[in-house]
Amino acid sequence: MDIKEKQFDWDWQTTSKTNWWQLDLREVWGYRNLLARLVRRDFLLSYQQTLLGPLWTLLQPLLTVFTYVLVFSKLVGISTGTVPPVLFYLTGTILWGLFNDVFTGTSTTFTTNADLFSKVYFPRLVMPFAFVSAQLLRLLVQLALLAAFLIFYSFRTDVTIHMNAWALALPGILIVVAILGLAGGLIFSVITAKYRDLMNIVPILMRILMYVTPVIYPMNIIPVKVRWILAINPMTPMFELFRYGLLGEGSFTSAQLVYSLVCTVVCLLVGLFLFNKQKDALMDIL
Amino acid sequence: MAKLAIQVDNISKLYQLGTIGTGSFKRDLHRWWSTSIRKQNDPFELNSTGENEAQASHIWALRQVNLDVAEGDVWGIVGGNGSGKSTLLKIISRIIRPTHGTVRGRGRLSSMLEVGTGFHQDLSGRENIYLSGYVLGMKRHEIRRRFDEIVEFSGIGQFVDTPVKRYSSGMYVRLAFAVAAHLDSDILIVDEVLAVGDAEFQKKCLNKMQEFTRTEGRTILFVSHNMQAVSQLCKHILWLKKGQMVASGPIQSILNQYSNQSQINQLSQNWHTPQEAPGNHWIRLKSIELIPQKEAEDSLVDVRTPLTLQFKFWVCQDQLRLLAGFQLMNQTGECVFDIMTPFTDCKRGLVEATCEIPGNFLNDGSYSISLIAYRNSWEDYFDYQNCLSFEVEDFRGEGMNFTGKWWGSVRPKFPLTLVHKPENQPLSLSL
Numbered sequence: 001m002d003i004k005e006k007q008f009d010w011d012w013q014t015t016s017k018t019n020w021w022q023l024d025l026r027e028v029w030g031y032r033n034l035l036a037r038l039v040r041r042d043f044l045l046s047y048q049q050t051l052l053g054p055l056w057t058l059l060q061p062l063l064t065v066f067t068y069v070l071v072f073s074k075l076v077g078i079s080t081g082t083v084p085p086v087l088f089y090l091t092g093t094i095l096w097g098l099f100n101d102v103f104t105g106t107s108t109t110f111t112t113n114a115d116l117f118s119k120v121y122f123p124r125l126v127m128p129f130a131f132v133s134a135q136l137l138r139l140l141v142q143l144a145l146l147a148a149f150l151i152f153y154s155f156r157t158d159v160t161i162h163m164n165a166w167a168l169a170l171p172g173i174l175i176v177v178a179i180l181g182l183a184g185g186l187i188f189s190v191i192t193a194k195y196r197d198l199m200n201i202v203p204i205l206m207r208i209l210m211y212v213t214p215v216i217y218p219m220n221i222i223p224v225k226v227r228w229i230l231a232i233n234p235m236t237p238m239f240e241l242f243r244y245g246l247l248g249e250g251s252f253t254s255a256q257l258v259y260s261l262v263c264t265v266v267c268l269l270v271g272l273f274l275f276n277k278q279k280d281a282l283m284d285i286l
Numbered sequence: 287m288a289k290l291a292i293q294v295d296n297i298s299k300l301y302q303l304g305t306i307g308t309g310s311f312k313r314d315l316h317r318w319w320s321t322s323i324r325k326q327n328d329p330f331e332l333n334s335t336g337e338n339e340a341q342a343s344h345i346w347a348l349r350q351v352n353l354d355v356a357e358g359d360v361w362g363i364v365g366g367n368g369s370g371k372s373t374l375l376k377i378i379s380r381i382i383r384p385t386h387g388t389v390r391g392r393g394r395l396s397s398m399l400e401v402g403t404g405f406h407q408d409l410s411g412r413e414n415i416y417l418s419g420y421v422l423g424m425k426r427h428e429i430r431r432r433f434d435e436i437v438e439f440s441g442i443g444q445f446v447d448t449p450v451k452r453y454s455s456g457m458y459v460r461l462a463f464a465v466a467a468h469l470d471s472d473i474l475i476v477d478e479v480l481a482v483g484d485a486e487f488q489k490k491c492l493n494k495m496q497e498f499t500r501t502e503g504r505t506i507l508f509v510s511h512n513m514q515a516v517s518q519l520c521k522h523i524l525w526l527k528k529g530q531m532v533a534s535g536p537i538q539s540i541l542n543q544y545s546n547q548s549q550i551n552q553l554s555q556n557w558h559t560p561q562e563a564p565g566n567h568w569i570r571l572k573s574i575e576l577i578p579q580k581e582a583e584d585s586l587v588d589v590r591t592p593l594t595l596q597f598k599f600w601v602c603q604d605q606l607r608l609l610a611g612f613q614l615m616n617q618t619g620e621c622v623f624d625i626m627t628p629f630t631d632c633k634r635g636l637v638e639a640t641c642e643i644p645g646n647f648l649n650d651g652s653y654s655i656s657l658i659a660y661r662n663s664w665e666d667y668f669d670y671q672n673c674l675s676f677e678v679e680d681f682r683g684e685g686m687n688f689t690g691k692w693w694g695s696v697r698p699k700f701p702l703t704l705v706h707k708p709e710n711q712p713l714s715l716s717l
Binding site: 011013015033041119284 | 293301302314376377378379380381382383384385386387388389390391392393395397399400403404406408409413416417420421422423425426
């Protein structure tokens with residue numbers, strides 16, 4: 001047997017152990033066509049046999065914003081500063097929607113793809129990556145909606161929109177938020193595959209996270225005493241920066257931005273390596 | 287020596303039985319506490335020397351399987367249900383990891399462990415060809431080049447843009463196989479997918495696979511219950527039984543052995559002492575026998591022949607509340623019937639059961655008998671699968687010149703006659 005092992009250099013081999021550091025992203029890249037097809041599948045499926053089709057991508061944030069404006073602005077009376085409530089809630093809703101959808105969607109990677117995973121080998125990371133890509137594409141449509149609102153408000157004389165150079169950071173913000181969602185989703189995909197009942201805590205967790213992120217309120221209405229809760233949340237500076245760039249109102253420091261970026265990188269690495277390490281062991285219990 | 291495409295090196299696979307997740311969070315915590323905090327040995331670690339192997343909650347799906355597949359070889363993997371064939375294919379396909387051992391391979395490998403991998407019901411045939419092709423590891427240019435060929439092979443024609451949920455099951459299978467059959471990989475792994483689809487298409491698939499190996503020199507691992515398909519296609523066979531290798535090598539020798547053991551009639555088995563007999567600590571099988579009530583000594587068992595099944599157990603306990611029964615399976619593994627005694631209080635010693643299967647009841651075909659015995663409840667049992675096998679020949683009476691296969695799981699001769707009934711009213715239909 002030993003002679004044979006030396007005789008050939010093998011292209012691949014499978015042993016009982018999955019190496020922590022054996023993260024083969026080049027292999028994932030080799031499957032980019034599959035990823036593109038999965039994104040396409042996602043789109044084709046979302047809008048088949050639906051009444052309004054792709055309009056839902058727009059209606060969802062619109063209806064949410066309508067509710068928020070009605071409840072938080074009119075009834076509760078949360079001040080959104082000089083920013084019109086509609087724009088304030090629209091920015092928050094779109095950005096939060098991205099995080100929420102990415103996190104929730106990728107957290108069931110193993111359970112929703114159990115059938116496929118048990119029948120064919122391909123780099124498992126393709127599935128969550130495809131999901132994130134699909135969500136980012138969907139987001140473009142929502143950004144168009146946001147742009148339309150910005151243009152509409154900029155023609156009105158009673159409000160002024162202070163859009164500034166920070167708006168150029170927009171793609172970066174979206175990517176950071178998507179990566180945070182993906183990292184959380186990857187970690188939870190492993191957890192929910194092992195302990196199914198923990199799937200129930202994902203929605204609860206998302207709700208708690210939403211309230212410690214400045215989605216429905218601006219940072220500056222929070223009492224200074226409890227601001228640390230928002231400060232440890234790496235998403236907070238992203239939301240504030242997003243609003244500052246587009247609407248001219250939001251508070252963040254460069255230290256907060258660096259903290260947010262470092263957190264994102266760490267979370268992503270933890271998520272990727274945990275996913276990679278556990279993906280094979282999980283096949284036995286799926 | 288030809289170059290190896292796949293080397294399976296001492297592969298074992300251990301599965302944990304029981305419901306998933308019960309107590310496993312607790313156990314994981316326990317393990318973490320023991321190994322990481324208290325720096326002790328892992329309380330649940332599997333012992334490779336085999337001390338924990340007999341644990342009832344674990345089962346070895348594969349044990350120390352070795353296989354060297356040279357490039358261009360076609361291997362058939364045969365074995366009964368639960369022999370570990372699929373587990374082996376999944377390990378070679380890199381879907382699951384072995385518990386011990388290594389699989390090494392050269393070249394691109396594609397596996398067809400089911401029909402329609404990656405297919406989505408709501409998408410069109412065209413979308414599914416691409417999706418399934420990519421999932422199976424094809425490159426974009428390969429699918430483009432082969433697209434028309436795939437559509438033609440599957441015969442779906444103008445339905446290529448129809449969602450596959452509107453396809454007939456035959457069309458679906460044909461399309462799914464067509465995608466896989468056009469894979470440009472060096473190694474193809476096929477698991478019993480040929481069991482579906484109509485006979486004509488099965489033949490087409492076999493031809494396609496033969497063409498695949500003959501002209502393009504690819505390596506194929508093929509699992510099938512269809513012995514005919516295996517013998518047509520494969521030059522080498524790996525024979526597994528309960529996760530262990532019985533034999534492997536060139537087809538001819540193995541095929542004979544396999545047929546001898548599993549196909550030929552085995553009408554009786556008996557054991558002389560309880561120690562060597564199959565069973566457990568409360569029961570041992572002494573003998574099981576099928577006695578045909580033949581008219582002449584040398585005549586065959588046919589559909590008219592009454593059969594008597596008789597089995598004897600040694601009861602190894604002073605008091606035992608016992609229920610015994612047997613199942614008759616046909617050649618496709620379907621259960622024709624399942625008969626059981628009532629729960630009976632037995633004393634230590636020998637117990638016997640006899641069952642008469644009347645003539646003119648079974649259809650023609652091959653059958654096997656599995657035995658089962660329960661103690662006290664439905665949880666505690668002993669079973670002995672496929673302990674007997676036999677053939678029932680066809681018989682057509684005088685005046686019956688229908689020569690096709692007689693339908694049905696059973697062929698009872700219930701009385702059915704046509705009787706002339708005089709009617710009062712004259713027949714008014716003008717024909």
